Amino acid sequence: MTPDDLRAFGADVDTGMARCMDNEAFYLKLVNSVKQEKKFDVLEESIAAGDLDAAFEAAHSLKGVLGNLSLTPLYEPVNEITELLRGRTDTDYSVLLSQIAAKREEFLAL
């Protein structure tokens, strides 16, 4: 995975890298570690089980990390779902969840 791959994916690489003191290797290492992130699964499972508290916690954590790394295509739907979950909104989350899943697939393939 290169910065250009991430740019093609839609990430704001320059901003994310600047937060890492423009250390490219360090930035890529952190971005790579997102590939092992289990919170995506926790989010999905918690919503399925109707545990919106746990779902919010997971979504909120993901939002923070994705935002800091400027993984914009993933950050945007996660941000949206976090705000819905914050109010424990009783709604159909499946559309947002599948959007997230699709972007995650794309990201894992990089």
Place this chain on the structure above:
Amino acid sequence: MKGAQSMLKSHEKFHSENGKRLLLVADDELINREMMRVVLQDDYELVFATNGEEVLQEARKCKDVLSLILLDLIMPVMSGLEALQVLQSDSELSNIPVIVITANQNAEVESLQIGAYDFITKPYPQPDVILARIQRAIELHEDRLIISSTERDELTGLYNREYFYSYAEQFDQHHKDMAMDAIVVDINRFHFMNERFGAKYCDDVLRRVGKGLLSVVGKAGGIVCRREADTFMAYCPHGLDYEEILDKASVSFTEEESNGTRAWLRMGIYENVDKTIEIERRFDHAQMAADTVRGSFTKRIGVYDSALRDKEMYSEQLVADFDIAIKEQQFCVYYQPKFEIQSAVPTLVSAEALVRWQHPSLGLVSPGVFVPLFEENGLIQQLDVYVWGQTAAQIRAWKDRFDYVTPVSINVSRIDMYDPHLTDILLGILAQNGLSTSDLLLEITESAYTRDSKQIIDTVSNLRKLGFKVEMDDFGTGYSSLNMISELPIDALKLDMQFIRGAFATGGDTKMLEIIIDIADYLSVPTVAEGVETEEQMEALRKMGCDLVQGYYFSRPVPATEFERFLEERNKQAKATE
């Protein structure tokens, strides 16, 4: 605020061991912590926490060196918000500043309300922004801590002097038309209290006096500080009941006194201050007023009035005119003869040189006025050297004209005794006039010995080795112990004039005089009595065994030309007995 500015540099306490300040970064996400690490690690020492409980644990562990906490609000186990509440309520932790990190706009307001210093949003701003906000928060916080720890006097909790003055100035700015009083309160004989009851007891007394003062002055909208030792200052609206202030301050520490001892206070007031003069000077006025009732049992309150103002202005003029007076030789030396009285006919044996100031506009100024003044500000040293030079030149002139010339004693002030060049100065003056050490007698006041006796005794011993004769002046006014007197290197004891006057006053008692003369006898040194005015006094002293007498009975201090008649007489006397 000058004092505070200079102290802001001393942040040692806040550094961890490697000299960097220590930050606690709390975030449950490893990636976020790692990003903070890479931003902060060059400038700060870091510890990490992943939930609220760990935050409290780490904060307690390094509370003395922890400069700041970066706190994520939403974390598992215990949230950042909960942790912040605990931090704020714990007096040991509440002074560690916290910056909250959050993506939630609403939580920002809440966290600031419960005491967070600042917040940093998520996604993180650029590193330089994070660094700047952290640095700013730490600086602000440390400045505040230092200010609050230095503006107070540790013992009493009152303002210290610097802050008192600047708050008083601030007060004036906001209350330009309010009439104000500057008040100084001292404890009479505080050093005796210290000796008798010890420092711990006296600290307690100081605390209670401060509390008592504040209870009245504070209520009236004034401020109070402890200036130093046992001196308090208050700046308050004009028209308070001064007696009440004193009563409150005195009663507060006599309540628990069962043995009946009580320290007693004196107060100096500069009423309705002139706000065009410096704040420090206003309290100088109040201090002057307080000094007028020092040690008085009947009068506790002194007021700065026109008489004191005149006195102060007079003093200021004397100091201002000093240099010109030396240059224009306005100071002149008078001589008072000393007679030996144990022989059948009193014989002239020496004289004392006494300075007079013939001021061009003020007339003859008494040394009783200008000597204490110059002793206070150090000018006395310059004056002494001038007088010594004049005296030596006069002795030289007499030596050239008369067969017989008496030695003349000069006054050596306490401050001269600390001058390492004293010996050189004296020897230089002698050499310049072709005199020897036997031509000058040195009078050193008794109180000089008691202040710092070891150094003074060394200096005196050294002078005596060179051949100077040393007389202890004003004996009976200081506090020499008998033990100390026996060790003193002196050649004569000179009894204080007040002593003589007291002994011969109506109802006076000469017993003490006799004892002192006996002491001198025991030490094998002659006694000199000053201020002898009548034949009766002279005869009594002769009977007691006093050796030398000086005073109006024989002659007042006279100009050099008049003194010559004593020299001529002495010469005639000597020839007659040949």
